Amino acid sequence: MSGEPTGEERTGGGRGDGAGPARGGGADADLVISGCTALLHDPDGSIRFAEDAGIVVRDGRVAAVTSAAAVAGVSAAERIDGRGRLAMPGLINCHTHSPMVIFRGIAEDVPLDEWFNDWIWPMESRLTERDVRLGALLACAEMIRCGVTTFADHYFAMDEVAAAVVESGLRADLGWAYFSSQGPAARERSLDFALRLRGAADGRITTSLAPHAPYTVDEADLAETARLAREHGLPVHLHAAENREQTENSLARYGVTPIEMLRRCGLLDVDVLIAHGTGILPGDVPALRGGAGRTAVATAPKGYLKFGWGTTPVKELTAAGVAVGLATDGAASNNSLDVWESMTLTALAQKSALRDPRWLTARQALDLATRHSARALGLDDRVGALRPGMRADLILVDLTGPHVLPVHDPAATLVFSARAGDVDTTIVDGRVLMRERRLLTLDVPAVAAELAERLPRLTERGHGDRLQEYRG
Amino acid sequence: MSGEPTGEERTGGGRGDGAGPARGGGADADLVISGCTALLHDPDGSIRFAEDAGIVVRDGRVAAVTSAAAVAGVSAAERIDGRGRLAMPGLINCHTHSPMVIFRGIAEDVPLDEWFNDWIWPMESRLTERDVRLGALLACAEMIRCGVTTFADHYFAMDEVAAAVVESGLRADLGWAYFSSQGPAARERSLDFALRLRGAADGRITTSLAPHAPYTVDEADLAETARLAREHGLPVHLHAAENREQTENSLARYGVTPIEMLRRCGLLDVDVLIAHGTGILPGDVPALRGGAGRTAVATAPKGYLKFGWGTTPVKELTAAGVAVGLATDGAASNNSLDVWESMTLTALAQKSALRDPRWLTARQALDLATRHSARALGLDDRVGALRPGMRADLILVDLTGPHVLPVHDPAATLVFSARAGDVDTTIVDGRVLMRERRLLTLDVPAVAAELAERLPRLTERGHGDRLQEYRG
Numbered sequence: 001m002s003g004e005p006t007g008e009e010r011t012g013g014g015r016g017d018g019a020g021p022a023r024g025g026g027a028d029a030d031l032v033i034s035g036c037t038a039l040l041h042d043p044d045g046s047i048r049f050a051e052d053a054g055i056v057v058r059d060g061r062v063a064a065v066t067s068a069a070a071v072a073g074v075s076a077a078e079r080i081d082g083r084g085r086l087a088m089p090g091l092i093n094c095h096t097h098s099p100m101v102i103f104r105g106i107a108e109d110v111p112l113d114e115w116f117n118d119w120i121w122p123m124e125s126r127l128t129e130r131d132v133r134l135g136a137l138l139a140c141a142e143m144i145r146c147g148v149t150t151f152a153d154h155y156f157a158m159d160e161v162a163a164a165v166v167e168s169g170l171r172a173d174l175g176w177a178y179f180s181s182q183g184p185a186a187r188e189r190s191l192d193f194a195l196r197l198r199g200a201a202d203g204r205i206t207t208s209l210a211p212h213a214p215y216t217v218d219e220a221d222l223a224e225t226a227r228l229a230r231e232h233g234l235p236v237h238l239h240a241a242e243n244r245e246q247t248e249n250s251l252a253r254y255g256v257t258p259i260e261m262l263r264r265c266g267l268l269d270v271d272v273l274i275a276h277g278t279g280i281l282p283g284d285v286p287a288l289r290g291g292a293g294r295t296a297v298a299t300a301p302k303g304y305l306k307f308g309w310g311t312t313p314v315k316e317l318t319a320a321g322v323a324v325g326l327a328t329d330g331a332a333s334n335n336s337l338d339v340w341e342s343m344t345l346t347a348l349a350q351k352s353a354l355r356d357p358r359w360l361t362a363r364q365a366l367d368l369a370t371r372h373s374a375r376a377l378g379l380d381d382r383v384g385a386l387r388p389g390m391r392a393d394l395i396l397v398d399l400t401g402p403h404v405l406p407v408h409d410p411a412a413t414l415v416f417s418a419r420a421g422d423v424d425t426t427i428v429d430g431r432v433l434m435r436e437r438r439l440l441t442l443d444v445p446a447v448a449a450e451l452a453e454r455l456p457r458l459t460e461r462g463h464g465d466r467l468q469e470y471r472g
Numbered sequence: 473m474s475g476e477p478t479g480e481e482r483t484g485g486g487r488g489d490g491a492g493p494a495r496g497g498g499a500d501a502d503l504v505i506s507g508c509t510a511l512l513h514d515p516d517g518s519i520r521f522a523e524d525a526g527i528v529v530r531d532g533r534v535a536a537v538t539s540a541a542a543v544a545g546v547s548a549a550e551r552i553d554g555r556g557r558l559a560m561p562g563l564i565n566c567h568t569h570s571p572m573v574i575f576r577g578i579a580e581d582v583p584l585d586e587w588f589n590d591w592i593w594p595m596e597s598r599l600t601e602r603d604v605r606l607g608a609l610l611a612c613a614e615m616i617r618c619g620v621t622t623f624a625d626h627y628f629a630m631d632e633v634a635a636a637v638v639e640s641g642l643r644a645d646l647g648w649a650y651f652s653s654q655g656p657a658a659r660e661r662s663l664d665f666a667l668r669l670r671g672a673a674d675g676r677i678t679t680s681l682a683p684h685a686p687y688t689v690d691e692a693d694l695a696e697t698a699r700l701a702r703e704h705g706l707p708v709h710l711h712a713a714e715n716r717e718q719t720e721n722s723l724a725r726y727g728v729t730p731i732e733m734l735r736r737c738g739l740l741d742v743d744v745l746i747a748h749g750t751g752i753l754p755g756d757v758p759a760l761r762g763g764a765g766r767t768a769v770a771t772a773p774k775g776y777l778k779f780g781w782g783t784t785p786v787k788e789l790t791a792a793g794v795a796v797g798l799a800t801d802g803a804a805s806n807n808s809l810d811v812w813e814s815m816t817l818t819a820l821a822q823k824s825a826l827r828d829p830r831w832l833t834a835r836q837a838l839d840l841a842t843r844h845s846a847r848a849l850g851l852d853d854r855v856g857a858l859r860p861g862m863r864a865d866l867i868l869v870d871l872t873g874p875h876v877l878p879v880h881d882p883a884a885t886l887v888f889s890a891r892a893g894d895v896d897t898t899i900v901d902g903r904v905l906m907r908e909r910r911l912l913t914l915d916v917p918a919v920a921a922e923l924a925e926r927l928p929r930l931t932e933r934g935h936g937d938r939l940q941e942y943r944g
Contacts, residue, residue, distance in 0.1 A: 101877070105884035109833045141874035305820035306888075308827040335888035336875050348777035348817075352824075355780040361581045402613035402916050403808050403892075405573070406927055412577035416778075416807035420875075421893030444874050455878055 029076040030430050031057035034068040036082025036396060037410060039089070041385045045371055047363050049410045055087055057392040060429040065386050078432070084400045085424055086410060088366075089384050090149025090393040091339040092373035094325030095237070095275040095298035097155045098164070099127070099135030101142065102451065102458060103332035112243070112307055116470035118461070120332055124156075125465040126458055132157040134451045136164035139337055141442045144168065144433045146338045147423035149393040152273065152298070152327075152377055154210050154237050158193050166201045169433045169441045171393060173377050175210025175237045179468055180218045187211075187221060187228075194234050204429060206379070208273065213239035214258045215246060215472050219265060226266035235271035235294070235378060241279035243309045246472040248279075259284035269293055271378055275327065276300065278310050280317070289320040296376035298327035299368075301345040303334045311349045315359060318372070325376030326369050340420040343369045347415055362415040396425035501548040502902055503529035506540040508554025508868060509882060511561070513857045517843055519835050521882045527559055529864040532901040537858050550904070556872045557896060558882060560838075561856050562621025562865040563811040564845035566797030567709070567747040567770035569627045570636070571599070571607030573614065574923065574930060575804035584715070584779055588942035590933070592804055596628075597937040598930055604629040606923045608636035611809055613914045615642065616905045618810045619895035621865040624745065624770070624799075624849055626682050626709055630665050638673045641905045641913045643865060645849050647682025647709045651940055652690045659683075659693060659700075666706050676901060678851070680745065685711035686730045687718060687944050691737060698738035707743035707766070707850060713751035715781045718944045720751075731756035741765055743850055747799065749784050750776050757785075761792040768848035770799040771840075773817040775806045783821045787831060790844070797848030798841050812892040815841045819887055834887035864902035870894045 038053035054071030056064040064071075068082075100120075107119035132155070143151060150171040153161050158176040165172045176193040178186035194207035211217040211225050217238075229236050241247050241258040250258045259280060262268055268291030277297040280288070288295050299312035314324050326342045328334045343365050350360040360368075374384025382391045397418060399407055404417045426434040433441050510525035526543030528536040536543075540554075572592075579591035604627070615623060622643040625633050630648040637644045648665040650658035666679035683689040683697050689710075701708050713719050713730040722730045731752060734740055740763030749769040752760070760767050771784035786796050798814045800806045815837050822832040832840075846856025854863045869890055871879055876889045898906040905913050 101874075104876075104878065104880070105889060106880040108881070108884045108888070109830050111829050138874050138877060145874060302820065305824040306829060308823045308829050331889075335884065338875065338891075345820075348774065349824075351780045352777040352821075357583050357778060357780050358581050400917075400920075402573075402610050402617060402920075403810065404576075405610060405916075405920050406576065406923060408576070408578040408927075408931070409580070412580045412807065416580070417577060417803075419810075419891055419893055421891055444877075445872075448872075448874075448877050451878060455880075459880070 027075050027077045029056045029058050029063065029074050031078045031080070031392070031427070031432070032071050032074050032076040033080045033082045033087060033396070034071050037086040037399070038065060038386055039086065039366070039410070040065065041371065041387070045367070047366050047411065053087065055386065055394070057430040060392055062386060062388055062390050062392050064388055080396070080425065082396060084398065085396040086399050086414070087386065087394055087396055089370045089386055090395050090426065090428065091147045091369055092325060092377065092384065093143060093148050093151035093328055093337060093339050094273065094296070094373050094376045095300060095327035095329060096139070096151055096153055096337060097330035098139035098151065098153050098161060098337070099132040099155055100330030100332040101139045101337065102131060102135040105335055106459060107332060112472065113470050115333065117466065121467040121470070122461045122463070122465060123458055124467045126460070126463070127156070129157045129160050131454055131458060133160040133163060134447055134454070136161040137167065137442060137447045138444070138451065139331070140164050140168035140170055141439055141444050141447070142337045143170065144426045144439060144442070145423065145437070146340055146420040147395040147397070147426055148337065148339050149395065149426060149428045150377065150379065150383060152237060154275070162197050162200060162205060165205055167441065169428050169431050171204040171383070171428055173206045173208055173237070175208035177210045177212050179212050179216045180221045181216070181468060187224065191228055191232070195232060202429070208235045208237040211236070211238045213242070214250065214261045216468060219261065222262070222265035222267060226270055229270040235273060236267055237273040239275045240277065241274070241284070242276040242472070243307070244279045246279050247281060249472060257281055257284055259287055263287045263291070268295060272296070273298060273376060275329070277312050278304050280313055282316065285316050285320050288317065288322050294323070294375070294378055296323040296325055298325045298376060299346060300327040300329040300334060300342060301349040302341065303329045305345070305349065306333065311353050314346070314350055315354065323372050323375040324368055325373035338420045339369070340418070340423070344415055362409070362411040365415045366411055392430035393428050395423050395427065398422045398424045499547050499549045501528045501530050501535065501546050503550045503552070503864070503899070503904070504543050504546050504548040505552045505554045505559060505868070506543050509558040509871070510537060510858055511558065511838070511882070512537065513843065513859070517839070519838050519883065525559065527858065527866070529902045532864055534858060534860055534862050534864050536860055552868070552897065554868060556870065557868040558871050558886070559858065559866055559868055561842045561858055562867050562898065562900065563619045563841055564797060564849065564856065565615060565620050565623035565800055565809060565811050566745065566768070566845050566848045567772060567799035567801060568611070568623055568625055568809060569802035570611035570623065570625050570633060570809065571604040571627055572802030572804040573611045573809070574603060574607040577807055578931060579804060584944065585942050587805065589938065593939040593942070594933045594935070594937060595930055596939045598932070598935070599628070601629045601632050603926055603930060605632040605635060606919055606926070608633040609639065609914060609919045610916070610923065611803070612636050612640035612642055613911055613916045613919070614809045616640065616898045616911060616914070617895065617909070618812055618892040619867040619869070619898055620809065620811050621867065621898060621900045622849065622851065622855060624709060626747070634669050634672060634677060637677055639913065641900050641903050643676040643855070643900055645678045645680055645709070647680035649682045649684050651684050651688045652693045653688070653940060659696065663700055663704070667704060674901070680707045680709040683708070683710045685714070686722065686733045688940060691733065694734070694737035694739060698742055701742040707745060708739055709745040711747045712749065713746070713756070714748040714944070715779070716751045718751050719753060721944060729753055729756055731759055735759045735763070740767060744768070745770060745848060747801070748772065750782050752785055752789070754788065757788055757792050760789065760794050766795070766847070766850055768795040768797055770797045770848060771818060772799040772801040772806060772814060773821040774813065775801045777817070777821065778805065783825050786818070786822055787826065795844050795847040796840055797845035810892045811841070812890070812895070816887055834881070834883040837887045838883055865900050867895050867899065868897035870896045
């Protein structure tokens with residue numbers, strides 16, 4: 001703990017409405033949180049904790065981060081007593097396939113080729129738009145309860161996911177996935193969606209082009225995607241170098257690694273978000289460092305452990321200036337959309353992989369969860385830190401449970417003792433989506449009941465159809 | 473799901489009071505749970521799930537496991553509506569140092585030698601009996617909320633831990649730790665405690681002799697411990713082969729591995745519980761298989777990941793018939809006493825270490841959490857399965873959260889999607905210790921407040937004292 005916030009956070013400013021602390025008569029603030037511990041970033045990016053803080057929210061933005069005493073007289077439409085809780089930026093899920101919660105836990109204990117060919121792609125061949133909507137709604141409910149305020153989704157029927165974003169109140173970057181096997185119309189649909197939905201849901205939706213992966217999208221389509229991204233100012237979100245085997249297969253087939261393939265197609269010269277990257281080789285790092293665009297890698301460590309892979313080379317990537325965001329992948333492989341768990345597992349998997357207890361520390365894990373993840377999605381101008389002018393995307397974490405006490409260092413407490421279930425309140429754009437663990441925007445029993453009726457058809461695999469064939 | 477329970481569970485029997493289903497007038501049962509899914513073991517030990525089950529508890533034991541319909545007419549002092557919940561044997565923490573929750577999160581991101589020499593042993597040199605009591609109470613609260621019903625504790629001032637067991641209502645196997653550096657009196661104290669407390673708390677307390685480890689207890693003391701264990705019919709609980717470095721140091725110093733040292737001292741011919749064992753070599757397995765006593769290894773995977781060690785060779789050990797129990801170690805290294813997390817991490821760490829997605833499966837993880845863990849503590853005659861005649865140590869897990877839906881296979885749901893916070897109800901000896909997440913036996917705020925006052929003295933390390941020196 002480092003005591004009271006500095007003056008720096010007491011004043012408004014930054015981009016946006018220039019809101020200062022709101023005081024005096026009338027409802028000057030939409031929301032005031034007082035008495036919490038607050039996770040703050042110093043100007044150099046390092047994380048510190050302020051005790052007995054006060055947070056003022058107005059017009060969907062953080063208007064002030066100050067002391068509890070300073071907000072005592074602020075009139076607000078809504079007040080939250082933050083005592084015993086810690087306020088921090090909402091978690092960001094940098095890579096998921098939210099509707100795949102439908103298949104959570106059905107395809108277990110198998111390698112990736114069986115997972116795709118015998119389970120997921122046969123089942124996905126029967127998905128309808130309504131299934132996607134229901135899956136996305138269930139996923140949004142799960143994420144709100146996990147403290148996720150933003151997610152990057154890469155799937156099909158993405159208008160349905162966008163509708164779930166609108167209904168849930170979450171923030172999301174959405175990309176409509178495509179394979180080369182689907183022909184050019186699928187690539188066009190991805191572009192059309194990205195252009196139509198960009199800025200939707202009061203600005204909470206951003207969009208990306210979403211080729212599936214270098215092993216399912218050919219070189220010409222990848223190059224065309226890069227051209228479209230440049231032409232339309234869109235980022236690209238795709239899978240690449242998911243595991244070492246894919247890298248070896250790419251070298252055998254094309255003579256280049258998947259990352260080198262991306263470079264050759266121009267995808268490292270646009271803003272690109274690469275999912276997984278456990279197959280990234282040391283020789284790939286210069287290309288990742290040298291691109292003209294924003295280059296980011298999303299790491300979802302639970303699935304890598306489950307599949308028996310290595311993990312993302314986070315140390316080499318961050319040293320090269322690549323943003324490394326935390327992610328869950330879809331729940332069909334990860335079994336949850338719990339970014340909190342991803343944060344803990346990233347620290348554990350990194351220490352284990354490098355055989356080094358000093359890397360990655362709790363503070364470094366929190367840095368990935370906040371600054372890095374926001375930068376990975378190109379949203380660091382609006383989320384990822386509690387600072388005046390930023391969008392009010394934040395969560396409150398209960399620090400009174402016996403499993404987190406005593407709190408010697410909130411960083412260690414958050415990363416190694418707290419769990420997603422300790423998230424008490426989730427706020428996006430200043431709107432409370434969950435308060436004291438109660439969801440305020442979504443009806444889980446109704447969604448679950450409708451989904452349950454559809455499961456027998458969705459999980460039937462005897463029809464012999466398959467969306468695609470995996471030969472990573 | 474495999475439908476209704478078979479007739480086998482419908483009747484009473486087994487050891488104990490031979491209680492059958494209680495029906496008709498008068499309060500024939502102390503507790504009835506109806507409508508839950510139940511995790512049951514087939515006679516061959518395999519796990520299956522019965523839907524819409526009914527559980528009858530009388531005189532602290534499971535009297536019947538049957539259908540909800542069959543318990544509808546049973547009169548009971550207390551009823552729990554189990555719909556939407558899963559009943560399973562309470563989790564067993566096979567190795568911890570419960571009072572060390574005091575030091576949770578204070579000694580982070582350091583290797584084991586610094587962890588012991590610069591942090592833990594200096595701080596432990598100032599512990600008082602009251603500190604130990606408060607730590608144990610906080611730990612018991614945490615464990616009840618994690619669904620733990622039994623824990624094996626290895627620490628100092630163990631009368632204080634026993635008092636916390638009495639107050640909390642938990643079950644525990646307790647051992648008073650000793651080093652050779654403390655002289656023979658410490659060994660005698662461990663024996664005295666084990667004899668005095670054996671069978672206390674209405675039989676909920678069992679005891680063990682608790683030499684610290686082969687690197688802190690010399691060969692003569694280990695041999696004398698084995699002799700005392702045989703003489704008094706006591707099990708032995710100790711650390712050994714915690715990591716590969718300890719094994720290598722043992723080979724360099726003594727010419728034998730830590731496991732071979734235990735064998736040489738006679739400790740594999742008594743009932744022995746070995747903590748960690750990540751340094752067990754393939755050549756150690758025959759000795760572990762061949763002992764005359766019950767040989768068990770407790771695995772606490774989170775700490776191994778944190779320290780950058782390998783993990784326990786669970787596959788080789790279970791193939792050799794060694795019971796492998798799940799554990800958390802102390803919260804000073806593990807940051808939680810969350811055995812649920814240990815279950816998930818054991819599956820993940822095993823798949824990762826063996827680079828094999830097929831080992832260890834969700835069902836195998838549940839087998840470790842139930843049958844294996846009970847056998848590791850020699851308590852498989854009374855806990856670890858929901859079966860008539862067993863002590864009524866069980867938990868209810870909420871299966872209605874969006875993060876666990878839909879449930880295609882409860883085994884995958886429990887191991888890879890559910891979390892400790894989903895444990896809704898914790899029952900030991902038929903007594904409800906937590907109901908709908910509310911602790912019924914312990915006052916966490918009072919314990920935490922008293923502990924907070926004592927922390928500045930406990931965490932001060934400038935005094936230069938140290939309980940012991942680590943040179944594993």
